[in-house]
Amino acid sequence: MFLPVRLLSATLAFGVLLPAIANARAIPPPGMFLFRPEHVVVAAVVEARPGAGTLELRITETLSGHAESQRIVVNSSPAWLVDVRKGAHVLVGFTPYQRSQFQPKAVELRPEGPVIVSSTGLEPALFSDTPQARALIAAAHETSRNRSSAPLAQIIRGLGSDDRQIQNFCAAELSLRVELQQNLGNAERKQIADFLVDSSTHPAARALLLRAAAAAPDQFGADWPLVSALAILDSTPVDSVEAPPGFMPNLVYTAFEVLERAHRDVPLATAQRWVYSGHAALMEAALLSIRRSEPDAERRIAEQALESSTLSAPGREFLRDHLRRLGLMRDALATSQHPEGTRSKH
Numbered sequence: 001m002f003l004p005v006r007l008l009s010a011t012l013a014f015g016v017l018l019p020a021i022a023n024a025r026a027i028p029p030p031g032m033f034l035f036r037p038e039h040v041v042v043a044a045v046v047e048a049r050p051g052a053g054t055l056e057l058r059i060t061e062t063l064s065g066h067a068e069s070q071r072i073v074v075n076s077s078p079a080w081l082v083d084v085r086k087g088a089h090v091l092v093g094f095t096p097y098q099r100s101q102f103q104p105k106a107v108e109l110r111p112e113g114p115v116i117v118s119s120t121g122l123e124p125a126l127f128s129d130t131p132q133a134r135a136l137i138a139a140a141h142e143t144s145r146n147r148s149s150a151p152l153a154q155i156i157r158g159l160g161s162d163d164r165q166i167q168n169f170c171a172a173e174l175s176l177r178v179e180l181q182q183n184l185g186n187a188e189r190k191q192i193a194d195f196l197v198d199s200s201t202h203p204a205a206r207a208l209l210l211r212a213a214a215a216a217p218d219q220f221g222a223d224w225p226l227v228s229a230l231a232i233l234d235s236t237p238v239d240s241v242e243a244p245p246g247f248m249p250n251l252v253y254t255a256f257e258v259l260e261r262a263h264r265d266v267p268l269a270t271a272q273r274w275v276y277s278g279h280a281a282l283m284e285a286a287l288l289s290i291r292r293s294e295p296d297a298e299r300r301i302a303e304q305a306l307e308s309s310t311l312s313a314p315g316r317e318f319l320r321d322h323l324r325r326l327g328l329m330r331d332a333l334a335t336s337q338h339p340e341g342t343r344s345k346h
Contacts, residue, residue: 029176030121030169031140031150038097038107039117040065041137043129046088047071052078055116057092064141068096076116079246080124091133093117093125121172123204127165132158136166149177156188159195164202167195171205175212181219189221196228199236203247206232207254214258226264229255234270238277249279256285265293275305278315287322299326 034041041064044057050073059070074094084090096114097107118124127133136158139150150173158170174180174192184192192213196206210229213220232255241249252274259266266289274286283305291298305311306319 027120027176029149030119030125030172032144032147033119034093034117034122034125034137035064035141035144037065039093039095039125040067040114041091041093041125041141042067043089043091046084046086046090049081049084049086053081055081055084055092057090063091063137072114074114074116075112076118076124076126080116080118080126084126089129091127091129091137093122120176120208121169123168127169128163130163132161132163133166136169149173149180152180152183152188155180156191159191159201159205164205167202168205168208171195171202171208175208181212181216184219189224192220193224193228196225197231197235203251207247207251210251210254210258214262226259226262229258230264230266230270233259233266233274238273241277241279241282249282252282253285256282256289260289260292265289268294268297272301275301275319276308276311276315278312280314280318283315283318284322299323302326 033039040062042057042059043061043063044059046055047058048056050056054073054075056071056073059067059072072094074092094114094116096109098110100106100108116124116126127137136150136154139154143150155170155173158166159174161167161170192209195201196210196213198206210225210232213225214229217225232251236248236252241252256266256274266286268290271286271289271293274282275290277283277286287298287302290301302319302323306316306323311319
């Protein structure tokens, strides 16, 4: 797939993706979201790249909704479009509308023009125009009209696609549709488990499925999600969290969170490697994991990492703050344990 996606900040990674799954019932499956009445879905050719965050499209077929013209310019974040090339044949979901600032239930035309839509599993709604993508979107169109779900077999095949955007779409469908989860058998569970530990697959899709599997052990299986979470923490290259497509921090953070909620300890060496990642959210998750399993080692490991010459400036700043917080906690604990002795000194 030609669309590696770069998250713009840790805030986006942990402020959007994780709560989205934590509140899965409020998030529509991508097949339903794509075909909302205010959205337009087309097949098109990229005619030009007028700017880093714009595509000029020549529409060859309208799959849903109404396009005002056969040539249209759509907007998106430059990060979403970084690898889209002139001449590419694409399937695109966009909208010319935005929510009204004055009437929350109404929509109005966007003054800057149409934007490519995005949601969980559609980050963004832009696919290579291939037979597999066509079939998947056609099934999504049909199921959005009768409010059902695509066949489980089609979704599982999508996880096995070489197209990461299709992987992400299918992972979101499976994560957000309980009726699909209820039909999982041992063969499907194994395919999902293999997908989760395959480093070549979409990190966002892996995070979606890991969270869903850990939350629904009766459907997905009870033990393998925790084994997969440990494997992710143990085998993912630490330096990959700053590389495109940028979803890797979310995957690693999800693995830490899944293990914490299951009260499963992370081996010290596995947690320690993430203290050197330079990514504040992952460094904190690793140190808190160490605190739960070997509390006496937390300060020592943080101090050792702070001395590393390869640690990034933001990582170094985080560790200094973390060590200051540990000092305050230690002093507060000492005060609570010896209140009389503390008062007598003053």
